[in-house]
Amino acid sequence: MNATPKTTVAGAVPAAPAGAVVMNCQIDKVFYGDFLAVRASTVPIEKNKITGFIGPSGCGKSTVLRSLNRMNDLIPIFRFEGKVTYHGQDIYDKKVDPVVVRRYIGMVFQQPNPFAMSIYDNVAFGLRLNGFKGDLDERVEKALKGAACWNEVKDKLKNSGLSLSGGQQQRLCIARAIATEPDVLLMDEPCSALDPIATRRVEELMLELKEKYTIALVTHNMQQATRVADTTAFFGVDISQGSRTGYLVEMGPTRQIFEDPQQQLTGEYVRGEFS
Amino acid sequence: MASHYFDHIDRSGSVSSPPSAIDNILDRGFRGIAWLSAGFILALVVYIVIEIGGKALPAFATYGFSFLTSNTWNVQTGQFGILPEIWGTLYSSLLALILGGGFGVAIAIFLTQDFLQGHLAAAFRTIIELLAAIPSVVYGLWGIYVLIPLLRPVANWLHDEFGFIPFFSTPMSGPGLGPAALVLAIMILPTVASISVDALHQVPYKVKEAAYGMGTTRWEAILKVMLPTAGSGILAALVLGFGRALGETMALAMLIGNSNQISLSLFSPANTLAALLASSFPEAGPVEVRALMYAALVLLAITLIVNAIGLAVMKFATRKFEAER
Secondary structure, eight states: OOOOOSSOOTTOOOOOOOSOEEEEEEEEEEEETTEEEEEEEEEEEETTSEEEEEOSTTSSHHHHHHHTTTGGGGSTTEEEEEEEEETTEETTSTTOOHHHHHHHEEEEOSSOOOOSSBHHHHHHHHHHHTTOOSOHHHHHHHHHHHTTOHHHHTTOTTSBGGGSOHHHHHHHHHHHHHTTOOSEEEEESTTTTSOHHHHHHHHHHHHHHTTTSEEEEEOSOHHHHHHHOSEEEEEEEEOTTSSOEEEEEEEEEHHHHHHSOSSHHHHHHHTTSOO | OOOOTTTTSOOTTOOOOOOOHHHHHHHHHHHHHHHHHHHHHHHHHHHHHHHHHHHHHHHHHHHTTHHHHOOOEETTTTEEOOHHHHHHHHHHHHHHIIIIIHHHHHHHHHHHTTSSOHHHHHHHHHHHHHGGGSOHHHHHHHIIIIIHHHHHHHHHHHHHHHTTSGGGOSOOOSSOHHHHHHHHHHHHHHHHHHHHHHHHHTSOHHHHHHHHHTTOOHHHIIIIIIHHHTHHHHHHHHHHHHHHHHHOOHHHHHHSOOOOOOOSOTTSOOOOHHHHHHHHGGGOOHHHHHHHHHHHHHHHHHHHHHHHHHHHHHHHHHHHHOOOO
């Protein structure tokens, strides 16, 4: 059940980011066709931090994440109102090509989705795509090491990426995403298809990766948010208008969201009173 | 056989019970029918090969393998050879595969990669599949009365200007390889297109997302990810299309020119095994019928070999880069 928020939510307490903001997502309205999926929410993404998005299902956390690299453009009926600035440039500006945006802002998906090609070619895919002219082998090795799967795959780089286990596949996908060293990495419930051990490895990996990259992470697992996220954004669902519209309820340092939430709804959610 | 080993459990109020005797009989019966059907198909193939083989045996004894390498077909002198027909069969089918296959895969890409809205793509696909419903003889007539007159001036211009290229080395008078291959290409188009569409539809959405997520343009996504992922299915489409082209009879008998010659020229008349069989059988005497049976056996062997190679290539491609599903 979704409780109706007690406090006003329009422009809900935006986090006051302490560090440099790489991306600032200022959503006015997001539609799928006529359906208002997300309304006014401002979500700043800080450099070299992990920003976790949590909330009940249907709260729009994935939609917001996928707006950050214009992945939602693949859905014909998707419509975005507002702006997402990336180093000051609005990526929804008419003159911006979404293909370019996605080359700078990488993505790891909920289901491991390696390509039907060798492990090596999977990792080299982005490098080749971007016309990388240097030492391909070196970069592939570096990316696989970065994704903590080099030791497992170094002797079978020519094998299909699909021959790996689920957890390995997901780390391969992370290697593929970081091979080109994108600035920001978006992770959409990257552990939801993984077992607890593989999940732990990916979480450790995220903590290492944030030294170099900026990460935005959607998770349905609150413990995961407390383990890895520096900042947490809690989204809720508003059903008062007869529809289900997601919005940002509260965003702040993870500790504060879980231990001293400013909004009643946040407190109820993190205590597990609804999901 | 109902299972009774749980009967001792007190399950008053529960409706759980083992499958009834009838369920078990139906299950076994269904399995039996499935096995029988599969066995029947296998037996049919074996029977056809034995039957044709048996009838071809006398001709095989008489002409041996020179039948495959000689190029006269003369009923009066009793000389029979099918090299021109083998050449014509493979050449026309290959041309059809290049044209129809290329076009068919292109159409499949067009129909599946968001170039058209859903219902438009579905309508378009239906129209393409309707091509398969046109009878072969109609294609043949269309070829004779529409395509050949249309092609003739173009062909002769090509011959005049570029006659030094082997493909254009003869003038075009009427039926020949070019029009036959073009019609064949149109005939295999629906097969190739519709199986390729299925193959591309089977690529999971998450793979497409992964490609676009890496920042590919649409063409990069199609060429580097979608096509290779659907590769074995598209290969199957091409193999089936090629198989269909090899065996196509009526339209070819009408359009190929039925002339025993081997030429690279697209405009020269030629012959194929299927066309030879169709045009010679009605008036053939016993000696020629035996030779025709031998030719039929060769055609059967060619189609079986092509399909086997296709399957092997597909298996290789699949084993290499696709996970067990």
